[in-house]
Amino acid sequence: MPDVFASIVSLNQKISAVVNNPQSPTTVDVDKTKSELLDELIEIALFSVDQQLRDLASNTIYLFAEMSGVYPSSIHPLYQDFAKQKAKGFTVPAINIRMLTFDIARHIFKLIKKHHIGAVVFEISRSEMEYTKQSPKEYAVSVLAAAMKEEYQGPVFLQGDHFQINPLAFTSDPDKELEAIKSLILSSFEAKFYNIDIDASTLVNLKAESLINQQILNSYTTNELAKFIRSHSPIETPISIGGEIGHIGDRNSKAEDFHAFMALFEKNAVTPGLSKISIQTGTTHGGIPREDGSLKQPNIDFSLLREISHIAQTQYHMGGAVQHGASTLPVSLFDKFVENQTLEIHLSTGIQNIVFATMPKELKSEMYQWIDNNLSHQRQQGQSDEQFYYKTRKISLGHFKKELWDLSHEEKEHITSAVANHLEEIFLKLNLANSRDIVEQSIP
Numbered sequence: 001m002p003d004v005f006a007s008i009v010s011l012n013q014k015i016s017a018v019v020n021n022p023q024s025p026t027t028v029d030v031d032k033t034k035s036e037l038l039d040e041l042i043e044i045a046l047f048s049v050d051q052q053l054r055d056l057a058s059n060t061i062y063l064f065a066e067m068s069g070v071y072p073s074s075i076h077p078l079y080q081d082f083a084k085q086k087a088k089g090f091t092v093p094a095i096n097i098r099m100l101t102f103d104i105a106r107h108i109f110k111l112i113k114k115h116h117i118g119a120v121v122f123e124i125s126r127s128e129m130e131y132t133k134q135s136p137k138e139y140a141v142s143v144l145a146a147a148m149k150e151e152y153q154g155p156v157f158l159q160g161d162h163f164q165i166n167p168l169a170f171t172s173d174p175d176k177e178l179e180a181i182k183s184l185i186l187s188s189f190e191a192k193f194y195n196i197d198i199d200a201s202t203l204v205n206l207k208a209e210s211l212i213n214q215q216i217l218n219s220y221t222t223n224e225l226a227k228f229i230r231s232h233s234p235i236e237t238p239i240s241i242g243g244e245i246g247h248i249g250d251r252n253s254k255a256e257d258f259h260a261f262m263a264l265f266e267k268n269a270v271t272p273g274l275s276k277i278s279i280q281t282g283t284t285h286g287g288i289p290r291e292d293g294s295l296k297q298p299n300i301d302f303s304l305l306r307e308i309s310h311i312a313q314t315q316y317h318m319g320g321a322v323q324h325g326a327s328t329l330p331v332s333l334f335d336k337f338v339e340n341q342t343l344e345i346h347l348s349t350g351i352q353n354i355v356f357a358t359m360p361k362e363l364k365s366e367m368y369q370w371i372d373n374n375l376s377h378q379r380q381q382g383q384s385d386e387q388f389y390y391k392t393r394k395i396s397l398g399h400f401k402k403e404l405w406d407l408s409h410e411e412k413e414h415i416t417s418a419v420a421n422h423l424e425e426i427f428l429k430l431n432l433a434n435s436r437d438i439v440e441q442s443i444p
Contacts, residue, residue, distance in 0.1 A: 007053055011044070015060055028067040030151065038064075042102055042145045046138055047402060058141045062192070065144040072140070072192035073155030076240040078119060078442040079275040079319030082343055083312070087438050090431040091337045094121035094159060094322075095423075096348035098132045099355055099397045099404050101139060103412050105146035107420035113152060115424075117432045118439025121195065121344070123159035126184060128348075133398030136160070136184075136191035154436075155443050159195035159240075160188045161346065165221060167202045178221070182228050189234045197242035197278065197322075198225045204247060211260035215245065219264035222274075230270045238272050242322060246280030253279035255307055262316055276319045276343050277312055281305060283325030297329070306340040319343045327351065331422075334429035347426070351419055352394060358415045363403060367396045 018032045041064075044057035065071070081087040097104050105122065112120060122143045124134060134142075140158050147156055163184060169177040185196060203217035222243045233239050245261045246253035258277060265273070282298045300323075309320035320343030326334075327350030337345055356364060368389055375392045383391075397404075407415075427433070 007050070008056060011053065011056060014040070018064075028064045030068055030148070033064060033068075033148065038145055038149055042142065043405070045141050045145075046102075047405070058137055061141040061145050061148075065148055068148050069153035070144055070147045070156060071154075072144070072158050072194055073443055074194040074235065074237045074240050075119060075121065075157045075159075075443070076195075076238045076272070076275045078439055079240060079343065080272075080317070081442045082319035083317050085313070087442060088341075089338070089438075090435050091334075091342045092119045092121060092344045093423075093426065093430060093432070094123045094161065094344055094346045095351070096123055096125065096128060096161060096346065097139075097142075098124075098128055098134075098348065098352055098394060099401065100412065100416065101134065101142040102146050102149075103416045104351070104419055105143045106150055107416050108423065109147050109150040109152045111420060111424055111427060113150065115427060115433040116436045117427060118436035119157060119443075120427075120432075121157040121159045123161035123195075123197075123346070125162035126160075126164055126181075127162070131395045131398050133401055136188045136193055140191040140193065154440075157195055158191070158193040159197065160184070160193050161197050162199045163196060163225075164199040165202050170203065170221075178224065181225060185225070185229060186232060189232065194235060194237070195240040195242075196229055197244070198222050199244045199278070200225070201244040201247040201278075204245070204250075206251065211256055212264065215257060215261040216264060218245065219261045222261075223265050223268060223270070226274065227270045240275040241273075242276045242278060243274045244278035244322075246278075250280060252282055252301055252304065253308070254304075255311060258308055258311060273316070274318055276322050277308065277316075278322040278324055279304065279308055281323060283323070283329075298325075300326075300329075300333070300336075302336050302340040305337065305342045309341040309343060312343075322346070328353065331425045331429060334426050335431070338429075338431045345430070347423075349394075350422065352397075354419050354422055355415055356393060358418045359404075360407070360411055363400070363407070366403075367393065367400055370396050370399060 014037055018029045018037055041057045041061055044053050045061060048054045048057070075092070078087055095108065108120060111117065124136070124139045129135060143156060143158065163181055165181065166177060188196065200218045200221040203221060205214050205217065208214045226241050229239050229241055243261070243265070245257045258279070281302070281304050282300045305321050305323060312318035312320050320341055322344045323337060323342050324346045326345050327347040371389060371392050375395060378392055379388050
């Protein structure tokens with residue numbers, strides 16, 4: 001205990017040294033924080049074995065972010081302006097960072113500043129929190145610290161992605177599964193996630209004869225969780241809430257599915273309602289690897305995105321349709337999402353693939369050995385090595401979080417610059433350059 005106490009005293013002294021007025025802290029010396037303290041704070045927040053130190057470091061990052069003009073925000077007002085056609089002409093990327101979150105987020109903020117970009121969402125899903133060992137608070141402070149490091153000022157959109165209902169757990173004990181999601185929502189609010197995507201599409205019953213019966217559990221469950229979000233919102237601005245009508249990887253969604261979902265949802269809907277709707281257009285999360293490890297290219301129904309976005313905007317006052325599972329697509333296709341009025345597009349596995357392709361070979365071999373030792377039971381009959389590792393390697397990320405953090409500056413830069421180059425191409429295809437002025441009309 002004395003060592004922990006001494007560490008807390010020492011850290012508090014360092015914190016006081018960068019606050020311009022320690023007696024009434026309202027501003028922080030940004031240059032001094034960047035050069036003397038921020039790297040230490042984020043490392044303590046992520047890796048200290050003492051919870052008191054972690055909490056002190058995390059809370060300090062939140063405080064310093066606010067002092068530096070960096071603030072978590074809801075994207076709902078922007079999406080409402082998409083519904084009213086006051087905002088248009090670009091597609092918002094929502095990026096799941098599964099590893100090296102602080103370092104990759106730094107490069108994203110560099111791109112935001114370089115191209116005067118208005119909105120990029122930083123998100124993490126329920127399942128990703130588990131296998132990457134990133135709690136909502138850890139993820140949030142990594143992103144906020146990255147924003148400060150790059151001297152970004154403005155809103156930061158933190159999103160809970162795929163707060164997904166486990167269908168087996170729901171069947172066994174629906175109340176318990178709903179309570180688990182509600183608990184996750186509250187912990188996300190505490191971490192200043194003001195954008196939540198509810199995913200009860202796992203409860204869609206495609207075997208039911210009528211569309212209403214197919215969507216009934218999905219819609220009612222989404223409605224209950226949306227009411228919970230609205231009643232527990234920690235901010236005056238409405239939380240951005242997403243719903244989902246088609247499970248990614250199953251059959252493509254239809255406009256009729258959307259109408260059935262909304263007919264049920266609006267019977268006892270909260271106000272404001274949903275900000276957006278996720279649909280299935282032909283993609284699969286992570287892509288489908290062939291035996292040699294290359295990916296099959298899905299046939300995406302872009303016209304479906306346009307149709308449902310139009311219905312969402314004109315009939316249900318939402319921003320539009322959301323595309324999942326697109327990060328492994330050729331970059332040449334991304335302008336089609338803008339052309340077809342896609343509101344938001346989620347990017348995750350493509351970034352992960354770049355990280356594995358550019359990390360040191362020794363670390364990659366160590367991670368694959370861990371997979372062989374711990375996940376061999378997940379190997380499906382007939383899978384090649386490439387297919388097996390491709391499907392399971394994300395599960396190793398949490399176990400190697402510290403090893404990735406401890407890579408040299410040169411090794412990290414080799415990885416993160418490759419990710420940044422890829423994202424820059426995508427951002428330009430999504431017509432994000434010079435979009436900040438548009439976004440600031442909705443979110444100052």
